[in-house]
Amino acid sequence: MLVTQSIIKTTSQSPLNQTIQYLKGVGPKRGEILERLGIRTIRDVLYYFPRDYKDHTKIQKISKAKIGAKITIQGKVLGVHARISRNRKHIVEVFVGDGTGTIAATWFNQPFLTDKFHIEDTVFLHGKVGAYKYLQLLSPEYEIVQNEDISEKEGSIIPIYPLTEHMSQTHFRKIVEEAVRHFTGHVEEIVPKELMKKNRLIPIQDALRDIHFPKTFEHLKHAKSKLIYDELFILEIAMALRRWSIKEETGISFKAGPNVDTHIRNLIPFTLTNAQERVIHEIKNDMRSSKPMNRLLQGDVGSGKTVVAIYAILIAIANGYQAAFMAPTEILAEQHFHTLKKYLMCSHVRIRLLTGESHARYKKSDLEQVKTGQVDLVIGTHALIEETVQFRKLGLVVIDEQHKFGVVQRLKLKEKGSCPDVLIMTATPIPRTLSLTLFGDLDISILDEIPPGRSPIKTLWIPNGKEKNAYDLIRSEVAKGRQVFVVYPLVEESEVLHLKAAVTEAKRLQHDIFPNLRIGLLHGQMKSGEKDKIMTDFKEKRYDILVSTIIIEVGIDIPNATIMVIEHAERFGLAQLHQLRGRIGRGNDQSYCLLFGYPKTPISHERLKIMTKTCDGFKIAEMDFRLRGPGEFFGTRQHGLPELRISDLIRDFPILVQARKDAFEIISKDPHLASETHQKMRQKVLETFRNRLELIHIG
Known part of the structure; x- marks a missing residue:
């Protein structure tokens, strides 16, 4: 075990573990809504962080509004108008005045907003100033406030939470306010005093108060730094414990003379x-060594x-x-x-x-x-x-x-x-940021050198209308005795996805495009023996072209294959595209990866551009990580790691490095977290990894 059963202490007596029913304003119905957000206890409320903030510290007068500027105003609703434009769009206009002027808040195709606003309502609006026949804010953020709340809203920073449609921001803020007022004092500090001082961290109670209701943006900055550090520190403590527990085991001492x-x-x-x-x-x-090896070997394809x-x-x-x-x-x-x-x-x-x-x-x-x-x-x-x-x-x-x-x-x-x-x-290079978290307990080796004699693969993006050039290149390579992979995202056609599929396209390529070439078909729905025969036949050059799904993504080694065609390349992630490209370029001949892609989003467009610029798997991994985020990169859940609530592994990398250094120093001196000053830390590890204690043991 990571830690022995004797150190496990129950935390059920803590007021923070009481259900949210104890909070004023939370009845059974609202309790159900909050549970759907993952909020079951008072602790969950305190650690349910805002996704954004509205800056009411700089409320501007309507009379000072300039076209094109983003402004926040406070005023009263003077009128609500709904109409349908000539092109059948629903338009809702809410006219707001603040004593210095009037402005229209305008929304398109949201007719339900007509019932939201009433004459004399006090509202806050935030948006970009435009002009039609009069000043207007197009689709601004809005907040309708009760008169008794106005004094609190004026000049303050307002938290915005990720909520469901059945829970309003105003009501949820009141619930959070109740929890912050009565329960932050029960949250115990887990970071030792010397680390708090060294890293200039504010106390946890102040951080929780200021993350929800900051007086200034400076207060918010310090609150975020503290909470991010705490989250990454506990993660790295767990990694350090895991690493220490492996090193403490007695393994096999092999002779290797x-x-x-x-x-x-x-x-x-x-x-x-x-x-x-x-x-x-x-x-x-x-x-x-007599200590068990626990090593991760990273190496780019080939x-x-x-x-x-x-x-x-x-x-x-x-x-x-x-x-x-x-x-x-x-x-x-x-x-x-x-x-x-x-x-x-x-x-x-x-x-x-x-x-x-x-x-x-x-x-x-x-x-x-x-x-x-x-x-x-x-x-x-x-x-x-x-x-x-x-x-x-x-x-x-x-x-x-x-x-x-x-x-x-x-x-x-x-x-x-x-x-x-x-x-x-x-063979999927891992960004350093992920290595320190997902694999922080492993020793890491990197193969960053390709065997001599291999030319870099040329990667080309083939847009609509340029297919003929690509087909000509394929014919010329086959004429030299080379072979070709053609990969599709689907086995068979789908009426829903409207994508080309391997089975149909293999027939089309054979009859319409390459009638004189020998084309094979490989996909995951085939029986094992059938797949083996197809691969053997391709290796022995009985096929010129192998049409396949991503079943060939890893490990297939055909040195004679010099072209990889990926159809609907925009549908694949960067890591997959790089893996598929790695199936070629294994001989000494120049190889080509042809991306047939029709991107419809900025991210898929960016992926194809990245692939044409570099063959470096580690650069691609970093870019992939930035595009997709840590949750999707490897599926964090399968690693037994807790979800990160506030930290971002890319943005907060400097804090991650410092938290890791601090955590590993503590475990090197107190590997059982036995000292009095580390008791709260040990308890927090157990809470965070309660259902994952066994999983912390493996990479």
Whole structure:
């Protein structure tokens, strides 16, 4: 366990854990609405942060309004008019005066607003000043306030919360105000005094008050800094605890001397890159240690991760241990099986493939041999984590494309041995910001060098009307004896999505575009044997073009393929596009990635532009992370991490780095969080990771 059961303390007695029913203004009906927002307790209310703020500190007079300027005004409703324009648009105009002038707030196609405003209502409006026949604010933000609230609204900063349609901003603010007034005093400080002083952080009670109802924007800035630091600090404390707990376990101390090194190198038929040599040195040191290896190997497509994995596998086997190699798909598992078999054909390594499709009779025999130690290396899919798979002496676990697996699956494989070394590999480069959070408990190695002799892939965006040029390039490459991938987002046509699909397009390409070429079809709905035959035929050049879905996204190695065509490229994420592009450029010939894309949004347009500018997977990963955000990048939930409420891993990177440094220093001195000053911190970790304590153990 991350922390022993003896330190788990109940927090149910805290007033903060009382239900929201204890707050004035929250009845059963409103309680249900708040629950839909994830708000069940008073603590949840305090930590439900505004998404934005209205600046009422700079209320302007209507008489001073200038065309094109953004202004905030306060005034009374003088009239409400609704009409339909010549082009049948509903127009609502609310005329507001403040004693110095009059302005119209104008909305289009929102007829329900007619009933929202009444004569003599006091309103705040914020928007851009325009002019028609008179001054107007087009579709401004608005707030109707009660007379008793006016004094509080004037000259203040108003929080705006992410709410449902059945909860008004005004009423929710009153609920938050009630919670802040009566319960912030019960929130305990988790950051030690010396760190508060060093990082110039305000007390947590002040931060919670000022995040909801700041007196000035300076107060708001300090509140945000404190809450962001706290959130990232607890996350990094958990990572530090996880890392320490792994290092405290007693693992296997492998011998890896010159003799083992020579034997391994004799099996590798080429010179390793400097990056591979560096990473092998790091892995060798890990494996020699009595502490379990827990290393993430990042390498761009084609950088030679598999050879590095083979080196680690052979060290384990040379020491009398077994190794397990888990891949996310059957095609990739089979690809690794054939690749490793080729490298190991001159060795005495006994190797088996285990997938869900393995024939029952052979599978039973293989399982028995794995259990009795007659097999040294098992390669497979998630079938490896089934209860029927038992190892005699598992010493090394290698997991490829680790983000395709959930944390629980990875833990199950590791538990099949007694503290085996773990090497996790990914061809999806991870931005440094994510490495410090999702993988903050792992040692990280990076292969940042491509083997010599490979030319950078030329990536071209093919817009509408330019398809003929692309088809001519394909014909010329095939005439040179090269091969082509053509990838579609769907297997079969969809009436809803209106996208080209692999099955239909394979027929069209064969009959209409390339009648003289040999075209194969591969997709995930085929049976395993059928897929194997198609891939084998393509490898052996029985097809010139392989039409496929993203089933070929990872691991497929066809050095003779020099063109990758991606249809509807705008439908794919940057990471996927980069992975698909990585299926080519594996030989010494110039390769081309042709993006047939029809982007309809700025983000999809930006993705295609990025792909044409760089082949650097790490740059692409950073850009992908900025476009998509951390939640989507790998699916944060599968990593067992809590949702980030206020911090942003890109924007707040400097705070993340500082919080990580502080957290790791604390755990290095007090790895059990046993000291009196760390009790609140320990309790907070338990609250935050209550259902994730086991998951914190794995990368």
